Amino acid sequence: GAGVSQTPSNKVTEKGKYVELRCDPISGHTALYWYRQSLGQGPEFLIYFQGTGAADDSGLPNDRFFAVRPEGSVSTLKIQRTERGDSAVYLCASSSQGVSQETQYFGPGTRLLVL
Amino acid sequence: SQQGEEDPQALSIQEGENATMNCSYKTSINNLQWYRQNSGRGLVHLILIRSNEREKHSGRLRVTLDTSKKSSSLLITASRAADTASYFCATALTGANSKLTFGKGITLSVRP
Numbered sequence: 193g194a195g196v197s198q199t200p201s202n203k204v205t206e207k208g209k210y211v212e213l214r215c216d217p218i219s220g221h222t223a224l225y226w227y228r229q230s231l232g233q234g235p236e237f238l239i240y241f242q243g244t245g246a247a248d249d250s251g252l253p254n255d256r257f258f259a260v261r262p263e264g265s266v267s268t269l270k271i272q273r274t275e276r277g278d279s280a281v282y283l284c285a286s287s288s289q290g291v292s293q294e295t296q297y298f299g300p301g302t303r304l305l306v307l
Numbered sequence: 308s309q310q311g312e313e314d315p316q317a318l319s320i321q322e323g324e325n326a327t328m329n330c331s332y333k334t335s336i337n338n339l340q341w342y343r344q345n346s347g348r349g350l351v352h353l354i355l356i357r358s359n360e361r362e363k364h365s366g367r368l369r370v371t372l373d374t375s376k377k378s379s380s381l382l383i384t385a386s387r388a389a390d391t392a393s394y395f396c397a398t399a400l401t402g403a404n405s406k407l408t409f410g411k412g413i414t415l416s417v418r419p
Binding site for chain 1: 337338340342348349350351352355357395397399400401405406407408409410411412
């Protein structure tokens with residue numbers, strides 16, 4: 193079946209602008225994760241949804257970052273007043289139930305460049 | 308913060324040779340997973356080993372886990388040029404929160 197998809201693949205924006213990044217998880221997966229990967233680093237956790245609710249948002253770096261998953265499927269990561277330091281690849285993953293011993297399936301990522 | 312640390316940071320081998328990559332972590336875990344990433348994009352899950360397991364195999368992959376040393380190793384046997392990629396270990400803690408904590412990764416180059 194279809195894997196995790198993310199749109200757009202690439203996003204170039206100017207400092208101070210607002211951006212939205214979309215993630216479509218695998219159908220039926222209740223858990224959805226957002227990670228951010230800077231150049232030369234491993235992915236870093238941002239936020240985890242179990243259904244519609246954010247079960248853990250401890251990785252969001254500041255209040256400019258916000259994510260929603262209103263119907264428990266598609267999720268949108270929103271970044272306000274973007275800064276050059278926000279430039280990274282934003283990865284989304286989903287898993288069936290969100291328990292520790294499950295595989296997380298990753299999307300191809302959105303490469304965000306803030307000029 | 309990143310819990311896992313992979314070693315070496317970069318590895319270059321000849322096709323057909325074995326590649327061994329190591330990962331160390333700091334806190335108690337529920338499981339440890341290895342992922343592969345090509346060209347800085349999506350990660351592909353390779354193998355998961357639970358904290359009560361010591362060794363696991365999947366095709367040409369062999370992973371070991373030593374919880375007393377808080378370390379894991381990934382062995383790729385009979386490497387191929389297509390194995391060229393970045394490899395990450397990731398740990399999941401016990402409990403309801405299943406977020407993964409990744410290391411910085413190892414860059415593997417397999418020369419044809």
